[in-house]
Amino acid sequence: MIPSVRQAYNKRFTETAYHDFLQGMADEAGVAPAFRVAETPVFVPAALTTKLVQACEEIVNVVLRPDFKQLTEAAIPHHLRVPNENDHPHFMVIDFAVTHGNDGEPEPQLIELQGFPTMNAFQQVMAGNYRKHFHIPEQLNNYFNGLDDQQYYDLLREMIIGDHKPSSVILLEVKPQEQKTRIDFYATEKYLGIKPVCITELIQEDNRLFYMCDGEKTRVKRIYNRIIFDDLLRQQEQLGPHVNLFQDLEVEWITHPNWFYRISKFTMPLLHSDYIPKSWYLHQLPVIPADLENYVLKPLFSFAGQGVKIDVTQADIDAIQDPENWILQRRVTYAPIIETPNGKAICEIRMMYIWPDGAARPMLVHNLSRLSKGKMIGVGFNSSDTWVGGSCCFFEY
Incomplete structure (x- = not known):
């Protein structure tokens, strides 16, 4: 440019x-x-x-x-809410x-x-x-x-690790070795010294979490969270046994999972x-625009472009059974x-x-x-x- x-x-x-x-x-x-x-x-x-x-x-x-928190309370699906939310997202x-x-x-x-x-x-x-x-x-x-x-890198280290030992902090993901973004996990381990860990590798004792680090059971005090919880639920039947992260656990979150929903497509209107x-929650749309071809429909709880409807028609809107979970947004022309x-x-x-x-x-x-x-x-x-x-x-x- x-x-x-x-x-x-x-x-x-x-x-x-x-x-x-x-x-x-x-x-x-x-x-x-x-x-x-x-x-x-x-x-x-x-x-x-x-x-x-x-x-x-x-x-x-x-x-x-x-x-802002009051305005975005409805952004967090009830079954995906995690306790101990902090005041703001770290990222x-x-x-x-x-x-x-x-x-x-x-x-x-x-x-x-x-x-x-x-x-x-x-x-x-x-x-x-x-x-x-x-x-x-x-x-x-x-x-x-x-x-x-x-x-x-010093700022990332302070943000993600803080005063903890690197071994007490993990990058948490679902099957990190299979993710397309895994090169970032390797780079994070190299420059910050924290390991990528699959949720299936976590060990729970009471409300504390552990993982095996270099052959030793090690306490997890802080989670650098890379799990999209909506995706976690879709995959959980194939994952096998794993810790329930939606309970009150003695661990710090970077970033707390609730912020993924608060600051999201939900925020755009x-x-x-x-x-x-210009964006509207579909169930609050005052009138359906006559030029629907200039708008896109986006599901609030789907990510990486999944479910987005680009060439919107009246039939698309009529077919939606849960309009509170969609936004209609003015189409952007790249x-x-x-x-x-x-x-x-x-x-x-x-x-x-x-x-x-x-x-x-x-x-x-x-x-x-x-x-x-x-x-x-x-x-x-x-x-x-x-x-x-x-x-x-x-x-x-």
């Missing part, structure tokens, strides 16, 4: 450099990515950077409302489509948000290897708030900004804005926040991007294209 930088990058690109880039990430993390990583990062011009940060801070202001991510504004300039439009961690460790592995294997102008930065590599498409050697790509940008205990506001720290040449954005929708997939941004300030 910065024309001079884009043209220079495309001209210098070689398949050899791309192969070395992929191998560099695999060598650093100890495993190759299980999803497609794009041939290019995204170069974000200063005007768009300003708009993205403004949109994010407007959303943060809503999350900081004194009545938050905000996803934007890059579109064209009315003036023709690049503009962000909110797609989704989550009170949940993302690929925090791997994104820096990726960004570092882009810099190592390709020419990235020094004035462009993947970080925010003046962070560098050391400060970023509460948000109002030039960079946020701009084919990334020039590649074989056609233009569309782009989504995830802004990544960390919120330490005691901090008045969350802190914007890093980013993630995804490129596509199809209708859907996501690493699972681009298996046959090139210059698409997971990526990261380098921002001009």
